[in-house]
Amino acid sequence: MTDRIYLSSPHMSDEGYEMQYVKEAFDTNWIAPLGKNVNEFENELANKVGSKAAAALSSGTAAIHLALKAAGVEKGDIVFCQSLTFSASANPIIYQNATPVFIDSDINTWNMCPKALEEAFEKYPNVKAVIVVHLYGLTADMDKIVELCKKHNVVLIEDAAESLGAYYKGKHTGTIGDYGVFSFNGNKIITTSGGGMLVSDNKERIEKVKFWATQSRDYARHYQHSELGYNYRLSNVLAGIGRGQLKVLEDRVEKKKYIFEFYKEHLGDIDSIKFMPVNHWVDPNYWLSCITVNGKVKPIHIIEALEKENIESRPLWKPMHLQPYFEKYDYVGGNTAETLFETGVCLPSDTKMTDKELKRVVKAIRKLW
């Protein structure tokens, strides 16, 4: 059997940067709590994306949760959330006992549809926050979304978990709204094995997030708590992996782009395949190369044909408004998210893939036509 080809798996630097920072943590016994790697990882990431402050957290999900809390989202509040996404975008709304309203996607961006968002604002004028997602390293149509949020005086949270290294009109994703969320989960463009980051230009709010994330310990010698706390900080060891990974982010984006262009070149002649929309105002990170198919060949045929060749692929995210857990909540829009789910496939986009392996993927797909 040939080696398995993955969708997107951890890819440490050839130079061994990650181990250097991890070793430093061991040598200084800053295994826990926090330490230099955490502080520097925050500074380095904030500098890279162009944000004034950052909090390193245990996951992207924790970052979304504390972004909602920082936005003042409480029990009974309404939060608009892009429907086409991973469940981690929406779960923290429930952690805060708030109510999600799901919003359709725009076929031209695959992300939140500004028209559906406008409609939602008319229906729920008292909404507290909006969660927009930048799926697969593409970006939403942010100008329109920012304008709508400003007009209604609502906090905008960008779930940029999949879009580290991606820019919208020259601005890094996650720095356009009020809060930005990144994830360093194992399959993301860079990884700490698990971890996340919350960024914002509001330094005071980020300090508050760090306070909540360390059990809300008041400034006192004894253990005193005036607020509910969480154990959400990133460990100093894992932050070391993150610092090393950050050094190769541009290399990873370059390879991801190469993979996307390779598929375009070798599959672009098949009329019933369409590639994910790369708009002129986006510099994507190409986290996953995604396609939609119409005609006789369905996504499941592609996924099964690849699996037979020991190659991993998967459908696009199943929209939240179609999830058994979330279907009781309201949804605003048409059937774009649903159509994308029904017709889309994420192709293997692992940055360790060789040309030979890319050809293996292409060959397995072409056999179906």
Ligand SMILES: *Cc1c(COP(=O)(O)O)cnc(C)c1O
């Ligand atoms: C991965 C991901 C998250 C969650 O990040 P974790 O670090 O795994 O908690 C949130 N939103 C989206 C869109 C993601 O892809």
